[in-house]
Structure formats: structure tokens, C-alpha cells
Amino acid sequence: MSARASRGFARGTVLALALSLSACGGDESAPTEDDAGPGDSGTDASPSRPADPYADEVVQYLPGPGAGFGQDRFPSIVLGAPVGAGLDSGSLDVLSLGQGGSITLRFTDIAVVDGPGVDLLVFENGFLIAGGPRAFTERGRVSVSDDGVQWYEFPCAPSDATNNYPGCAGVRPVTANPAGGISATDPAVAGGDGFDLATVGLARARYVRIVDAGTNGSAGTSAGFDLDAVAVVNGVSLTAAP
Numbered sequence: 001m002s003a004r005a006s007r008g009f010a011r012g013t014v015l016a017l018a019l020s021l022s023a024c025g026g027d028e029s030a031p032t033e034d035d036a037g038p039g040d041s042g043t044d045a046s047p048s049r050p051a052d053p054y055a056d057e058v059v060q061y062l063p064g065p066g067a068g069f070g071q072d073r074f075p076s077i078v079l080g081a082p083v084g085a086g087l088d089s090g091s092l093d094v095l096s097l098g099q100g101g102s103i104t105l106r107f108t109d110i111a112v113v114d115g116p117g118v119d120l121l122v123f124e125n126g127f128l129i130a131g132g133p134r135a136f137t138e139r140g141r142v143s144v145s146d147d148g149v150q151w152y153e154f155p156c157a158p159s160d161a162t163n164n165y166p167g168c169a170g171v172r173p174v175t176a177n178p179a180g181g182i183s184a185t186d187p188a189v190a191g192g193d194g195f196d197l198a199t200v201g202l203a204r205a206r207y208v209r210i211v212d213a214g215t216n217g218s219a220g221t222s223a224g225f226d227l228d229a230v231a232v233v234n235g236v237s238l239t240a241a242p
Contacts, residue, residue: 053232055105066223067098082123082229084174090125094226102211112205115234118187118194123228124170138216139168140225144205152200158213169193184231
């Protein structure tokens, strides 16, 4: 987020990993007893757009050098709806991961399932430069898991500007915003970057991990990938009565 450092970003204190785990009560290496395998959906329900499509817990946050922005609102800042600022402006409702930093999120009431087209949206705060068509981007690699142990990483080309960084998160501007009434679960209008579980051969996912690609700029406490939110497009309830 180096190009946005002059927009009033405050310096924050980098949280220790132990603190982030304690605050969020998660442990990615210790799945719960009801964890199903990668190919087990755990339910017979058909994919749908859930009422609460956002991540519920931060399992792990490993800030890299230059992280800090947004930590005063951590972890809630990455758990709610995206607060997009439109095509020409980057949102400040984000958590900076820092260079090479990562964050792992968990869904507890719903799971992402492989349905038609895009199944999951990841929202950063890229924006078009002077109205476009070029965009200021900060790329991240996305992985998914159903049990928090075995991970499946989407192919990402974080240095391929010619082809608009295929497979990476942090590329498209975000228009979804509760105040504007734009749905965060409709890939046609939400912005953000879409991911299809079929790409990695996974039927269901309850964990999402985003890692700064290491190819982004750095300035102050706002370096690297800036996470706004993640949203389920095709999902299934984990709490519905059998």
C-alpha cells in the first residue's frame, strides 16, 4: 500500500503471533472433531449464497516487515463485510499484512463449496490510476483448506503485469459496500478477486489463507497486501439441522 501511505495512515504496533492467536481463540493445527475431509461436504444441501457470508475467526496472523496499519481494529476489521471505496480509490478498512505476511481465516457457520463459477471472493483495496485502465495493485496468494491441515494453493503470477496478475488476489478494485447496497456475494458487481474451488480440486473449504506475494511496495506501516474481507459466493450451512 505504499502509494497510499500519504493518505493519513497511522503507524501501528505489530502484533505478536501469540497475541493474535490468543485474541482470536484459533489454532490451525488443531481442527475440531467435526472436521470433514477435503471431499466431504458434511451436508446434503445445495450450494447457495448464505445470509452471513463472511469469515468468523482469525486463526493466525503472521505480520511481515512494514505491517501495522489496521491493527488497532484487529481482528474485526477483516471479519465483516468489505467496505469498498469504488474504482478510483482504495478503502482504509483494511489490515496490512506486511512484506511476506500472512493471515488465516476460518468460517464456522458456513463453508465454501464448489458451485457454478466463482465460489469465494477476496477483497483488497486496489484502485484504478487516474481513472484507469491501469490499476494500483498489491498481490496476494490464496490457499484454501477444509480441515486446516491440508492446503490447496491457487496458481498466482504476482509479477505478470501484462496479463493482470492471473490467479492472484488484490488485483481488482472493490465496489461492494454495505452503505451503497452493493452485494459482496455477487461477482458481477462486488469487485474483488474470485476463486473457484474446482481450480484446486476441492469440494469444500472452511479455511482461507492469504499470503503477501512479496512483490509489492513498502512504506511505513502499510506495506504489502491489505485485506478488507473475504466472502462466500457458493456456500452451505454448517449449523443447519440434519
